[in-house]
Amino acid sequence: MKRLFLIAMSAFVLSMLVAPGPASAKNTTRRFNLPEHGALEITVPASWEEKVNQPTGGYPPTITLTSKGRERMQMMITPLWSMTQKQGFNNPDRLQKILERDGRDMLPGSVEGKVAVKEIKRKEGNLFYFTLTNKEPKAGEYSHATRAELGTGGLLLSVVILTDTEDSKELRTALEALKGARQVTGNR
Numbered sequence: 001m002k003r004l005f006l007i008a009m010s011a012f013v014l015s016m017l018v019a020p021g022p023a024s025a026k027n028t029t030r031r032f033n034l035p036e037h038g039a040l041e042i043t044v045p046a047s048w049e050e051k052v053n054q055p056t057g058g059y060p061p062t063i064t065l066t067s068k069g070r071e072r073m074q075m076m077i078t079p080l081w082s083m084t085q086k087q088g089f090n091n092p093d094r095l096q097k098i099l100e101r102d103g104r105d106m107l108p109g110s111v112e113g114k115v116a117v118k119e120i121k122r123k124e125g126n127l128f129y130f131t132l133t134n135k136e137p138k139a140g141e142y143s144h145a146t147r148a149e150l151g152t153g154g155l156l157l158s159v160v161i162l163t164d165t166e167d168s169k170e171l172r173t174a175l176e177a178l179k180g181a182r183q184v185t186g187n188r
Contacts, residue, residue, distance in 0.1 A: 031184070032063050032079075038185035040079050040155065044177045065174075072142065073163050073170030079183075080156045090151030095128050098158075102147050103130055111135050122179050125151040129159075129175065131166055146171060153183030 028046040031039050035058045047068050054061040060080050067073040082089035096117060103115030110132035120127040129148035137143045142162035150157050159178060163171045 034079055037081050038183055041184050042177050042181040067170045071168045071170045075161045075174045078158045080158055081154055090156035092126055095149040099128050099149055106132055109135050127178055152181055155183045
C-alpha cells in the first residue's frame with residue numbers, strides 16, 4: 001500500500017511539473033486600429049490588460065499592455081508613421097540612432113555607466129532595445145526600463161517596457177511579442 005501511495009504521489013508531482021496549469025497563459029492576437037494606417041497586430045498573453053489612448057486629430061495612439069502575473073510589467077507601444085511619407089522612416093540605422101540618443105538621455109538617472117543596444121532578428125526588420133536600471137526608484141515605481149524600436153510595414157514602433165527585474169519572464173514575453181508585431185493593411 002505504501003509503495004502504491006509513493007507511485008501515485010510521484011505521478012501527481014510529475015504531472016504538476018509537465019502539465020500546464022492556471023499560471024500558463026494562452027496567447028491571443030490583439031488588433032489595434034490606426035487612423036488611416038491599417039492596424040497593428042501583436043500576439044500577447046490573453047491575461048494582459050490593454051488600454052488605448054487615442055488622441056484626436058489623427059495622431060498615433062499609445063497602446064498600454066499590462067501583465068497581471070506575479071511579475072509586474074507594463075509595455076507602452078506608440079506606432080508612428082511618417083507624416084511626409086519620408087523614405088527610410090523606419091530603417092534599422094535610424095532606429096539604432098534613436099535608441100542611442102534616448103539611452104544617452106536616460107543614462108544619468110541609471111545605475112549603468114553605458115548603454116548596450118541589443119538586436120533581435122525578425123523576418124521584417126530587426127528589433128533593437130536596451131535596458132537600464134533606475135538609480136533611485138520611488139516606492140511603487142518600476143526599477144527597470146527597456147526602450148525598444150522596430151519597424152513593420154510603414155510603421156516605426158516606439159516602445160517602453162517597465163519591469164521590476166532586469167531579465168524578468170514578463171520582459172522576455174514582451175520582447176517575444178514584439179518580434180511578431182506587424183502592420184496590417186487592407187483586408188488581411
